[in-house]
Every structure is written in structure tokens, then in C-alpha cells.
Amino acid sequence: MVVTIIGIGLIGGSLALSLKESGLAHLIIGVDQSLDNQKQAVALGLVDEIEADLATAVGRADLVVVAVPMDAMLSVLPQVLDATTERQVVIDVGSTKATLLAHVDSHPNRARFVAVHPMAGTEYSGPSAAVPGLFRDKTLVICDAARSAEDAVARVEAVFGRLAMHLVYMDATAHDLHTAYISHISHITSFALALTVLEKEKEEQQIFALASGGFESTVRLAKSSPDMWVPIFRQNRVNVLDVLDEHIHQLQHLRELLNKEDYSAVYQQIQQANLIKKILK
Amino acid sequence: MVVTIIGIGLIGGSLALSLKESGLAHLIIGVDQSLDNQKQAVALGLVDEIEADLATAVGRADLVVVAVPMDAMLSVLPQVLDATTERQVVIDVGSTKATLLAHVDSHPNRARFVAVHPMAGTEYSGPSAAVPGLFRDKTLVICDAARSAEDAVARVEAVFGRLAMHLVYMDATAHDLHTAYISHISHITSFALALTVLEKEKEEQQIFALASGGFESTVRLAKSSPDMWVPIFRQNRVNVLDVLDEHIHQLQHLRELLNKEDYSAVYQQIQQANLIKKILK
Numbered sequence: 307m308v309v310t311i312i313g314i315g316l317i318g319g320s321l322a323l324s325l326k327e328s329g330l331a332h333l334i335i336g337v338d339q340s341l342d343n344q345k346q347a348v349a350l351g352l353v354d355e356i357e358a359d360l361a362t363a364v365g366r367a368d369l370v371v372v373a374v375p376m377d378a379m380l381s382v383l384p385q386v387l388d389a390t391t392e393r394q395v396v397i398d399v400g401s402t403k404a405t406l407l408a409h410v411d412s413h414p415n416r417a418r419f420v421a422v423h424p425m426a427g428t429e430y431s432g433p434s435a436a437v438p439g440l441f442r443d444k445t446l447v448i449c450d451a452a453r454s455a456e457d458a459v460a461r462v463e464a465v466f467g468r469l470a471m472h473l474v475y476m477d478a479t480a481h482d483l484h485t486a487y488i489s490h491i492s493h494i495t496s497f498a499l500a501l502t503v504l505e506k507e508k509e510e511q512q513i514f515a516l517a518s519g520g521f522e523s524t525v526r527l528a529k530s531s532p533d534m535w536v537p538i539f540r541q542n543r544v545n546v547l548d549v550l551d552e553h554i555h556q557l558q559h560l561r562e563l564l565n566k567e568d569y570s571a572v573y574q575q576i577q578q579a580n581l582i583k584k585i586l587k
Numbered sequence: 588m589v590v591t592i593i594g595i596g597l598i599g600g601s602l603a604l605s606l607k608e609s610g611l612a613h614l615i616i617g618v619d620q621s622l623d624n625q626k627q628a629v630a631l632g633l634v635d636e637i638e639a640d641l642a643t644a645v646g647r648a649d650l651v652v653v654a655v656p657m658d659a660m661l662s663v664l665p666q667v668l669d670a671t672t673e674r675q676v677v678i679d680v681g682s683t684k685a686t687l688l689a690h691v692d693s694h695p696n697r698a699r700f701v702a703v704h705p706m707a708g709t710e711y712s713g714p715s716a717a718v719p720g721l722f723r724d725k726t727l728v729i730c731d732a733a734r735s736a737e738d739a740v741a742r743v744e745a746v747f748g749r750l751a752m753h754l755v756y757m758d759a760t761a762h763d764l765h766t767a768y769i770s771h772i773s774h775i776t777s778f779a780l781a782l783t784v785l786e787k788e789k790e791e792q793q794i795f796a797l798a799s800g801g802f803e804s805t806v807r808l809a810k811s812s813p814d815m816w817v818p819i820f821r822q823n824r825v826n827v828l829d830v831l832d833e834h835i836h837q838l839q840h841l842r843e844l845l846n847k848e849d850y851s852a853v854y855q856q857i858q859q860a861n862l863i864k865k866i867l868k
Contacts, residue, residue, distance in 0.1 A: 425799040445796050474796050487788045488797045492780065492805040498841055499776050500860040502834040507768045513866045515726050515755050516769045518706040522867055523804040524773040529864045532857035536850050543845060550842050553783040554835060560779055561831050564824060569817050576813035579781040583810045585794045586803055 310367035312337040312360070312382060314347040316427060317399050318373030319436025322352045324469050327438060337363045346433040364389040369465065370396045376537035380409055387415040395458045397422050401485060401534075402541040403449045403478035417455040420462045423447040423481065424471065425489070429529040446471040449478045486545030493527050493535055494550055500528030591648035593618040593641070593663060595628040597708060598680050599654030600717025603633045605750050608719060618644045627714040645670040650746065651677045657818035661690055668696040676739045678703050682766060682815075683822040684730045684759035698736040701743045704728040704762065705752065706770070710810040727752040730759045767826030774808050774816055775831055781809030 309331040311318045318336075325331035336353030337360060338344050344356045357363035364370050364386050374382050379400050387410060390396055396419045400406060403421055410416055426444040428435060446466045451459050463473060476484070503525070507513050539546050563571045590612040592599045599617075606612035617634030618641060619625050625637045638644035645651050645667055655663050660681050668691060671677055677700045681687060684702055691697055707725040709716060727747045732740050744754060757765070784806070788794050820827050844852045 425797055427799065427801065429801075444799065447797070472796070484788065484790075484793045484797055487784055488794055488802050489799060491783065492802045494838070494841060495776050495780050496805055497857055497860040498834060498837040499773065500863040501837045501856065502772065502830060503768055504859070504862060505837070506830050506833050507765065509765075510866050512765045513769055515753070516706055516728070516765055517867060518708060518725065518770060520708065520710075520808050521769050521773045523807060524777055525863055525867070526804060527801050528860045529867075530857075530861075532854045532861070535857060536854045539845055539853060540848075540850055543848070547842065547845060549783065549787050550838065550845070552787050553779060554838050554842065556779040556782045556786070557775070557831065557835050557838070560775060561828065561835065564820055564828060564831070567821075567824070569821055572820060573813045573817045575782065576778055576811075576816060578785070579778040579809045580811075580813070581785060582781040582806055585791050586798060586806070586810075 307331050307368045308333045308335065308366055309369045309371065310335045310337060310357070310363045311353065311371045311373060312363070312386065313372065313374035313378075314338045314343055314352055314433050314436075315373065316431050316435040317424065318371060319347065319350070319352045319433045320426075320438070320440040321371060321373065321399070321424075323436055323438045324441055325465075328468050330465060330468055335363050335366060343433050350433055350436065352433055352436055360385055361389040364394070365391075367394060369461070370394060372396065372398045372400075375534050376400050376402055376406070376541050379406055383410055383419070384413060387413045387419060390415045390418045392418070394418055395420060395461050397462060399424055401489070401538045403481045405541040407450055407453070407478045411453075416453060418458055420451070420454045420458050421449040421478070422462060422466070423449065423485070424466075429526050431531040431534060441466070442470045444471055445474050447474050447476050447481055449476055449481050451475055482542050483545050486542050486549050490538060490542060490546050491549045491553060493530060494539075494546065495553065496525055496527035496530075500525050588612050588649045589614045589616065589647055590650045590652065591616040591618060591638070591644045592634065592652045592654060593644070593667065594653065594655035594659075595619045595624055595633055595714050595717075596654065597712050597716040598705065599652060600628065600631070600633045600714045601707075601719070601721040602652060602654065602680070602705075604717055604719045605722055606746075609749050611746060611749055616644050616647060624714050631714055631717065633714055633717055641666055642670040645675070646672075649675060650742070651675060653677065653679045653681075656815050657681050657683055657687070657822050660687055664691055664700070665694060668694045668700060671696045671699045673699070675699055676701060676742050678743060680705055682770070682819045684762045686822040688731055688734070688759045692734075697734060699739055701732070701735045701739050702730040702759070703743060703747070704730065704766070705747075710807050712812040712815060722747070723751045725752055726755050728755050728757050728762055730757055730762050732756055763823050764826050767823050768830050771819060771823060771827050772830045772834055774811060775820075775827065776834065777806055777808035777811075781806050
């Protein structure tokens with residue numbers, strides 16, 4: 307299979323590695339507007355070649371993966387679909403779906419496009435952030451599968467099944483709601499935590515000395531790129547605001563209980579929070 | 588060296604393992620008020636024997652480690668010091684210091700006590716949570732060292748130096764301030780995040796399916812025990828409220844920017860949060 311990957315960053319690059327390692331792809335063509343990313347992607351062996359012309363890169367592929375930030379996605383995906391034929395399958399790997407899917411809903415080649423979201427990543431970005439095995443045992447959300455051709459969905463299922471991903475089906479609206487609740491809010495809290503610590507703790511040396519594993523794990527997402535996250539927050543703004551309001555409310559409640567020294571209520575709140583153990587390992 | 592460990596949980600148990608592995612301790616005596624913990628500690632090989640009488644357990648030891656929750660610490664540490672002689676050294680491993688140190692300030696054996704805080708841990712608790720190598724390359728804060736006898740401080744430095752910990756010196760007030768900013772707030776945000784997700788996301792199956800590594804890392808501290816954390820928040824209440832107010836302010840600011848769709852300001856805030864990269868690896 308020939309695969310064209312548009313946007314060779316953390317996700318595009320990691321997918322390239324997995325597709326090569328699994329034997330699914332014998333040729334990977336990379337497209338990236340950044341000359342620096344192009345060079346890195348080749349040097350790191352993520353792609354076999356770089357193609358400057360988008361339509362040419364799409365035309366040569368069996369599978370086209372669009373892995374650009376969500377704002378660029380809105381312009382790149384229609385261009386890719388313009389160049390797509392009946393024998394090809396196009397996927398995005400974006401973190402928000404409703405805006406994007408509405409945007410390409412009436413495209414004549416809509417049926418060749420399958421919207422997927424691999425629930426995997428790290429706080430790093432760019433070609434050098436690509437890691438092998440990123441998708442193994444993770445969830446792949448396939449959105450609005452009924453809007454795609456059956457053969458296209460089947461091919462996507464076969465590819466990601468081979469990468470040992472667990473397939474979950476959801477409509478775009480549900481996807482955006484659940485990812486706001488479970489993924490996007492984690493990034494907001496982590497950004498806010500980093501800002502808090504940087505504001506309160508002026509002595510960098512103290513942060514360095516006292517940062518334990520707990521601090522590092524809650525704050526690590528704060529290293530994430532604004533180029534990726536601002537478009538996500540923009541496209542999923544209503545859901546993100548909704549969960550953010552709840553989060554601020556929960557913090558204010560804990561603050562109030564601590565302020566009035568109602569420690570048995572604080573204890574109960576922590577016990578309630580502990581219930582997350584039942585769901586996560 | 589004979590070591591008595593009072594409270595054989597995550598920290599006490601892990602310290603037992605490290606002291607044995609390093610060859611520093613040839614006999615470890617355990618004290619724990621929970622019969623279940625006693626049995627587990629012996630079965631897991633964390634301690635060589637259990638001693639029911641506190642004064643006897645202290646009397647036999649060269650080094651006494653008090654590793655109980657911070658509320659129990661206020662009653663246990665004075666009892667331990669009552670039984671301490673000139674040849675012995677007592678340490679606590681607690682997460683807050685000002686209240687505790689004021690509490691034992693006038694004890695006749697105060698000089699035999701060295702207050703330390705290893706910046707290491709996990710979200711689990713009890714003897715089964717003990718892990719080898721927990722302290723390696725982590726920071727040990729030694730508080731108000733001038734209030735301890737020189738030979739006692741030297742022995743503590745030798746022991747934790749051998750465990751490959753980085754030693755940092757701080758007064759109790761500074762310790763409580765910095766740990767609120769860097770450690771305690773992370774736990775508050777994680778508890779609040781778990782409460783938020785449990786409130787908004789009624790479909791547990793969705794949390795399970797969509798939880799990525801990012802969510803798991805920000806929420807993992809929410810599994811932490813209220814028995815440990817309520818006393819910490821209680822004893823460090825003023826500092827915790829201070830940093831919590833700043834955190835709520837940061838979240839409200841992000842919310843406001845997102846609400847009025849000022850995406851360039853959101854972008855700048857994330858760039859600012861990214862500065863945490865400079866400090867953490």
C-alpha cells in the first residue's frame with residue numbers, strides 16, 4: 307500500500323512508523339509545508355520521499371492521512387478530496403469532528419473520507435516527536451461511519467485493527483462532547499496549573515528541586531503546542547466552556563470547604579474523586 | 588543499623604526496601620496500628636519483625652522513621668521523642684512541616700529529630716504500594732537543620748545520600764509554601780478534575796474508551812488517599828488556599844478569553860504555560 311501523509315508531526319510521523327513497521331505500507335510519501343519538517347521527516351526515516359504538490363501526492367496514494375492542525379484541516383481536507391478518486395481512501399486524525407464534517411458534508415467525494423481520531427499522543431510535537439508503537443492498545447474513534455463508503459470504512463478498520471487499536475464508533479457530536487469532557491479539559495487544567503505555578507513560584511530553582519513525579523504528570527500536558535490546541539478549543543468551544551465551568555465550580559467548592567475548615571466534607575469529596583479508580587486502571 | 592519504621596505504607600515501606608537493598612539496615616522493625624498492614628508488611632518482606640510496643644520499638648533502633656499521616660504525626664512524634672536517647676536519630680517523612688515542628692519545638696529530645704521530606708511518591712497507599720528505588724535521584728528536603736544535633740543531621744545526610752537522593756535545605760515555613768505551590772495544588776487540581784469528569788461524563792464506558800495517556804496522567808493523583816491528604820490540606824491550609832485562588836483565577840481567565848473568542852490571547856497564554864518546559868525536562 308502507498309500511503310501519503312500530509313502533516314508529518316507527532317501523529318502523522320508516528321503513524322508512518324507504525325504503518326511501515328506493520329508491513330502495511332511499502333511506500334510513504336510525505337507532504338508538509340515546513341521545509342524543516344520535510345528535512346527532519348526524511349532524515350528520521352519517517353517518510354520515503356517528500357512531494358511538494360498536494361494533488362500529485364494524493365493521486366499516487368492508496369491511503370491519504372491528513373494530520374494537520376484543525377484550522378489547517380478545514381482548508382486542506384477539501385483540497386485532498388478534490389484530488390481523490392474512487393479507488394482511494396482519505397482519513398483525518400483530528401481531535402474535533404463536528405465542524406470539519408459539516409465543512410465537507412456536501413463534497414462529491416465525501417464517501418471516500420473516513421473521519422477517525424486515535425486517542426493517543428504526547429505533549430511533544432513535530433517530526434522528532436514521532437514514536438513507534440504509539441497506537442498499540444489505544445482507542446480509535448470512527449465518526450459518522452455511515453457517511454463513508456462501506457469499502458472505505460472496511461479498509462480503515464483493517465489498517466487500524468492491524469495496528470492493534472480498539473475501534474469505537476460515534477457520531478461527530480457525541481465525539482466532540484466526550485473528548486471535551488475527557489481529553490480537552492485535561493489540557494486546559496494543565497495549562498492553568500503551569501500558569502499558576504509560574505505565577506506563584508518565582509524561584510525556578512525551587513520548582514526544579516521540588517517537582518516530584520506527581521507534579522510532572524499533572525503539568526506535562528502544559529508543554530503542548532498552541533498551534534495544535536488553539537484550533538481544537540476554537541472548534542470545540544461550546545463543549546469546552548461547558549466542562550470548564552463545571553471544573554471551576556468543583557475547584558470553588560473544594561476551596562469553600564477548605565476555607566471554612568469542613569474537613570469531613572473535603573474527605574468525602576476526595577473519596578468521591580477516588581471513584582475514578584473504578585474506571586481507570 | 589537497626590531501623591524502626593512507624594507506619595508501613597507507601598513511603599515507610601518503600602524506605603524499608605531501599606534501606607535493606609543498600610545494605611544500610613540489617614534489621615527493620617515495623618510498627619503499625621493496623622493488623623492488616625502488619626501482616627502485609629511481613630508477608631511482603633518490608634520488615635523483619637513487628638513490634639507492638641512503641642517505646643520498645645524505638646529503644647531498639649539506631650534510626651527511627653515516622654511515616655504516618657500528618658494528623659497522627661502530631662501525636663506519634665512526641666511519643667517517639669519521649670522514648671529517644673542520645674545515641675538515636677528520629678526522622679519524620681511528612682509533607683507539611685511548620686505545624687509539626689512548632690509542636691515538638693520545646694521537646695527535650697528535639698535535637699535528636701531531623702525533619703525531612705522526600706519528594707517522591709505515587710497515588711497508591713498501604714504496604715502493597717511500597718516500591719524499590721522510589722527515592723533514587725529524587726530530592727530530599729531537610730527542614731530547620733540548625734534545630735537538630737550536628738551528628739543527627741550528618742547521619743541523615745549519609746543515609747539519604749547513599750539512597751542517591753539530592754539534599755536540599757529549607758526552613759519549615761519556606762518548605763510549606765513551596766510544596767503548596769508545587770505539590771499540593773497538583774493534587775487539588777487532580778481531585779477536582781476527577782470530580783468534573785465523573786459529574787459531566789455519566790457514561791463510564793466512554794471514559795474508559797476515550798481516556799488517553801494525557802487524561803490518565805492528569806487524573807492519576809485523584810486516586811490518592813484522603814487519609815493522607817486531608818491532614819496535609821488542613822496543616823497547610825493557608826498556603827493551599829493562596830495557590831488555589833491563583834489557580835481558579837487562571838482558569839477563569841482562560842475561560843473568559845475562550846468565551847469572548849480572543850484566540851490570540853489564548854495562544855499567548857499557552858505559550859506562557861509552555862515555559863514550564865524550561866524548568867522541567
